[in-house]
Amino acid sequence: MSAIEHPADAPPSGITRWLYATNHKDIGKMYLVFGIAMFLVGGLLAELIRAELLTPTMRVLSPEAYNQVITVHGLVMVFGALMPITAGLANYLIPMMIGAPDMALPRLNNWGFWLLPPAALLLVMPWGLKLIGIGNGTLDTGWTMYAPLSIQSGPGADFAFIAVLLLGLSSTMASINIIVTILNQRAPGMTMLKVPVFVWSWLITALLLVAVFPALMAGVIMLIGDRHFGTHFFSAAGGGDPVLWEHIFWFFGHPEVYVLLLPSAGILPHILATFARKPIYGYKAQVYSFCVIGVLSIVVWAHHMFTSGMPPAANIYFMLSTMAISVPVAVLFFCWFGTVWRGAMTFETPMLFALGYIVLFGIGGLTGLVLSDAAADQQYHNTYFLVAHFHYALFGGPVMGVIAGIYYYLPKVTGRMYSETLGRWHFWLTLIAFNVTFIPQFLAGIAGMPRRIPDYALQFWHFNLVSSVGAFVLGASQLLLVYNIVRAMRGDGEQASGRVWEGARGLEFTLPSPPPFHTFTTPPVIE
Amino acid sequence: MSAVTDEHGHYFVPEPSPYPVLLAGALFLVGLGAALLVNSFALGWAPLAAGGGLTVYVLFGWFGRVVGETRAGVYGLKEDRAFRWGMMWFITSEVVFFASLFGVLFYERNIAIPWLASFSGPHSPLSAYAPWPAFHVAWPSSGPAGKPFGIVSPWGIPALNTLILLSSGATVTWAHAGLRAGNRTRLKLGLALTILLGVTFLAFQAREFAHAYDELGLTLHSGVYGATFFILTGFHGLHVTVGTIMLSAILVRAFKGDFTPQDHFGFEAVSWYWHFVDVVWLLLFVFVYWL
Numbered sequence: 001m002s003a004i005e006h007p008a009d010a011p012p013s014g015i016t017r018w019l020y021a022t023n024h025k026d027i028g029k030m031y032l033v034f035g036i037a038m039f040l041v042g043g044l045l046a047e048l049i050r051a052e053l054l055t056p057t058m059r060v061l062s063p064e065a066y067n068q069v070i071t072v073h074g075l076v077m078v079f080g081a082l083m084p085i086t087a088g089l090a091n092y093l094i095p096m097m098i099g100a101p102d103m104a105l106p107r108l109n110n111w112g113f114w115l116l117p118p119a120a121l122l123l124v125m126p127w128g129l130k131l132i133g134i135g136n137g138t139l140d141t142g143w144t145m146y147a148p149l150s151i152q153s154g155p156g157a158d159f160a161f162i163a164v165l166l167l168g169l170s171s172t173m174a175s176i177n178i179i180v181t182i183l184n185q186r187a188p189g190m191t192m193l194k195v196p197v198f199v200w201s202w203l204i205t206a207l208l209l210v211a212v213f214p215a216l217m218a219g220v221i222m223l224i225g226d227r228h229f230g231t232h233f234f235s236a237a238g239g240g241d242p243v244l245w246e247h248i249f250w251f252f253g254h255p256e257v258y259v260l261l262l263p264s265a266g267i268l269p270h271i272l273a274t275f276a277r278k279p280i281y282g283y284k285a286q287v288y289s290f291c292v293i294g295v296l297s298i299v300v301w302a303h304h305m306f307t308s309g310m311p312p313a314a315n316i317y318f319m320l321s322t323m324a325i326s327v328p329v330a331v332l333f334f335c336w337f338g339t340v341w342r343g344a345m346t347f348e349t350p351m352l353f354a355l356g357y358i359v360l361f362g363i364g365g366l367t368g369l370v371l372s373d374a375a376a377d378q379q380y381h382n383t384y385f386l387v388a389h390f391h392y393a394l395f396g397g398p399v400m401g402v403i404a405g406i407y408y409y410l411p412k413v414t415g416r417m418y419s420e421t422l423g424r425w426h427f428w429l430t431l432i433a434f435n436v437t438f439i440p441q442f443l444a445g446i447a448g449m450p451r452r453i454p455d456y457a458l459q460f461w462h463f464n465l466v467s468s469v470g471a472f473v474l475g476a477s478q479l480l481l482v483y484n485i486v487r488a489m490r491g492d493g494e495q496a497s498g499r500v501w502e503g504a505r506g507l508e509f510t511l512p513s514p515p516p517f518h519t520f521t522t523p524p525v526i527e
Numbered sequence: 528m529s530a531v532t533d534e535h536g537h538y539f540v541p542e543p544s545p546y547p548v549l550l551a552g553a554l555f556l557v558g559l560g561a562a563l564l565v566n567s568f569a570l571g572w573a574p575l576a577a578g579g580g581l582t583v584y585v586l587f588g589w590f591g592r593v594v595g596e597t598r599a600g601v602y603g604l605k606e607d608r609a610f611r612w613g614m615m616w617f618i619t620s621e622v623v624f625f626a627s628l629f630g631v632l633f634y635e636r637n638i639a640i641p642w643l644a645s646f647s648g649p650h651s652p653l654s655a656y657a658p659w660p661a662f663h664v665a666w667p668s669s670g671p672a673g674k675p676f677g678i679v680s681p682w683g684i685p686a687l688n689t690l691i692l693l694s695s696g697a698t699v700t701w702a703h704a705g706l707r708a709g710n711r712t713r714l715k716l717g718l719a720l721t722i723l724l725g726v727t728f729l730a731f732q733a734r735e736f737a738h739a740y741d742e743l744g745l746t747l748h749s750g751v752y753g754a755t756f757f758i759l760t761g762f763h764g765l766h767v768t769v770g771t772i773m774l775s776a777i778l779v780r781a782f783k784g785d786f787t788p789q790d791h792f793g794f795e796a797v798s799w800y801w802h803f804v805d806v807v808w809l810l811l812f813v814f815v816y817w818l
Contacts, residue, residue: 239670
């Protein structure tokens with residue numbers, strides 16, 4: 001019966017290779033390409049924001065368009081760029097790292113990916129509909145979709161909410177698949193405490209997604225109910241409460257931050273160890289830290305709501321539990337330092353980005369400690385201080401981390417080395433431009449500049465001028481990454497060896513570069 | 528054939544399949560249609576219907592394929608374990624979904640309503656700010672600006688429905704025991720009884736909703752009580768509907784001779800789902816109807 005024969009060793013040809021894919025490497029590549037494309041879209045929106053804020057007048061965008069641009073920038077970066085890129089790394093790497101022939105549920109895997117483009121399309125479609133006179137553009141509430149604003153918002157909100165439902169379905173299915181793969185597909189002899197750190201980080205990430213995304217899906221269904229079906233979940237007139245939406249959103253939203261962070265924190269030790277030519281320091285400590293971070297992240301959400309009028313007892317609980325997260329995170333930092341300590345270090349591009357991650361994410365974490373103080377937060381919340389903290393935590397951490405991961409695995413995936421010179425230019429431009437962009441935002445925030453406004457008082461001008469110039473350089477320098485990826489995908493550049501890096505360890509580096517279409521159809525032997 | 532698997536051999540990796548991408552496209556059409564319809568563009572029916580039809584086609588095709596692969600014996604122990612884990616984590620995500628809805632119920636009842644009422648009354652230091660000075664803590668409540676409504680008594684149809692669903696949990700277990708003992712008559716009879724009980728539950732529930740709307744004035748518009756009542760019972764009803772459809776598919780497969788006493792994961796997955804729906808109802812009965 002031909003229908004159930006074992007798939008051929010060569011990839012199928014034509015467009016159906018991608019549309020009908022069941023191969024984890026192909027699906028991983030699609031996730032990565034989609035995520036990087038969305039990273040550029042989100043980046044373009046960020047440049048629009050910075051262009052508007054370049055001077056204290058309204059030049060580029062109307063206030064309505066500005067609100068829509070910041071909303072879509074947030075949603076695209078979180079759901080369109082970072083999550084797909086980390087999911088792509090997971091799909092590509094996890095089966096090879098644990099010695100499995102593929103993901104546990106390959107067709108489900110493909111469904112998870114192909115739900116993303118429709119969701120992205122639904123999110124931006126209202127802009128197209130506006131051009132033909134329908135509605136007033138897309139969602140304009142900020143990515144947090146706070147009620148009652150999101151209930152009064154135009155038709156674009158419904159498109160965004162339905163996009164969130166599709167994204168939720170996609171993430172839940174992808175997470176189930178990753179959990180099952182890690183629990184079930186490991187090569188014989190690979191016990192849970194021999195599994196690479198990156199795999200562990202994704203196990204916790206996937207568990208978090210299953211534990212919180214359905215809550216957000218329930219939440220947006222209720223928003224649609226309040227908008228169109230006469231319910232009063234979030235309206236005081238019917239006994240409901242808009243603060244309830246904030247609870248639902250952040251019950252999802254805070255673990256979501258760790259969903260973005262953990263995979264990059266998981267890939268970091270691999271890179272540090274490779275270029276320090278030492279084994280990973282504190283493997284178990286890192287694994288246990290991931291577990292503790294995962295549990296804590298579910299019970300700290302309302303530190304995003306200190307200014308929403310919660311009772312003092314709630315504020316104190318959420319303040320203390322939030323501060324407790326710094327303990328396992330500090331353990332991770334300690335292990336990262338321990339890994340590179342007295343190592344024979346070299347500074348190739350992945351290593352540079354990994355070290356940049358430690359510095360920038362460190363700043364993001366420490367400023368987060370400031371914001372987690374319920375009393376101090378009254379001052380900083382809703383200022384640019386928070387915006388700067390958030391970007392140090394999410395660009396400085398996950399984005400730096402996935403860029404490091406992309407440079408680290410690009411030779412493995414394509415079989416070609418990237419241009420080291422351009423890679424280093426990319427790193428230094430990114431590091432400098434990032435700080436030029438966001439350090440002024442800390443200062444503007446402390447000086448009292450509120451976030452989410454398209455115009456501002458004259459006194460904040462110079463902060464914003466510097467920040468915008470930094471953002472333009474930061475955005476432009478990402479094109480170096482794109483060039484490096486395209487170059488390697490076209491087959492230009494030096495041929496990479498199977499091991500790629502001198503100090504690389506792990507099952508994925510026992511395979512040729514690029515690896516054959518199917519790998520480990522017979523499980524490898526694990527000592 | 529290389530696809531035949533065992534614990535130490537190859538894992539079955541399916542050949543490229545059109546169904547996942549078609550299902551994603553179908554859900555896009557459904558979402559687009561829904562977004563247009565709720566904004567009063569009648570045009571939305573077209574994508575909604577097309578997407579719905581395509582979804583049904585894909586479900587038949589995809590599950591049909593899996594059934595075919597099962598019959599061809601390409602799944603070994605390891606594949607079986609992957610399916611079990613997969614179903615378990617899917618049900619876990621469903622638990623989170625319903626837990627969120629229950630969380631909303633508890634929050635509205637025990638935090639939002641008392642908070643709103645704390646502004647009212649002559650003794651409140653905040654009474655000057657109270658938007659609705661006459662509002663007091665009450666449950667059920669349609670809020671300070673809602674219309675009065677009657678509530679569904681738990682000891683009528685809801686209690687009967689509890690009995691029906693609990694019995695259906697017993698009949699599906701009875702069918703399972705029959706299957707394991709090799710008694711296929713009991714399997715088919717148990718499944719048919721379970722489906723019958725599920726359909727009866729749904730019919731009663733539909734009647735109850737009509738009663739609430741027409742006679743009690745309890746609707747989606749009835750403030751937080753109406754909203755939480757209908758979202759919890761509505762989504763539960765939706766899950767019973769899906770469960771009944773899945774049980775019917777299993778019954779059809781039983782008649783076609785599928786499932787052996789040792790190997791019948793499809794049956795087990797559906798019965799897990801059915802028990803899950805059962806437990807949700809018990810919580811609903813206690814927290815929505817009774818207390």
